[in-house]
Amino acid sequence: MSTPEERLAELGLTLPEVVAPLAAYVPAVRTGDHVYVSGQLPMVEGKLLLTGKVGAEVDPExxxxxxxxxxxxxxxxxxxxxxxxxxxxxxxxxxxxxxSAPGFTGQPQVVNGASELFGEIFGEAGRHARSAVGVAELPLNTPVEVELIAEVR
Structure with a gap:
């Protein structure tokens, strides 16, 4: 089986630079055999990919x-x-x-974007427990934020 790095390359992706924190926290903390990753925004090269509420200004796809x-x-x-x-x-x-805009209930489908990527990279080890939560506001008016807990070696 190929490594996660090889699968990432097969997808035409590379790991970006770690996004600098926007406040008083660190991007990730390791404790024992787990890493807790702070909520990550859709930042690309230091810029927010898009803004607005899903179901209003932002299309769910x-x-x-x-x-x-x-x-x-x-x-x-x-x-x-x-x-x-x-x-x-x-x-x-x-x-x-x-x-989420009022009445938008497609949060699970939106968060599938993250879940599907983890599956593509890690296979069965990418399947995880999950919550997909609709909120009124997120930092910088971003439409989505994802946090992660991973088991590590």
Missing amino acids: DAKRAARVCALNALAAAASVVGGLSGVVRVVKVVGFVA
Whole structure:
């Protein structure tokens, strides 16, 4: 079986630089055999990919793609504290927050953008417990935020 880095390359993706914190926290913390990754926004090269509420200004499919970017940023943060992506044994828990317009109930489909990426990279070890939560507001008016807990070696 190929490594997570090889599968990432097969997808045409690379781990980005770890996104700098926007407040008083660190991107990821390792404790024992787990890494807890702070909520990651859909930042690409230091810029927010899109803004607005899903179901109003943001199309759910665009939000799903943004959740995928959040997941990639979360993996970069995890890899930064365990010496690379191969240090991640399995994805344990994902929490996705979706800034939702009134009446929007498609949060699970939006957060699938992150979940599907973890599956593509880690196979069975990418299957995880998850919450997909609709919220009124997120930092910087981002439509989606993803946090991660991973088992590591």
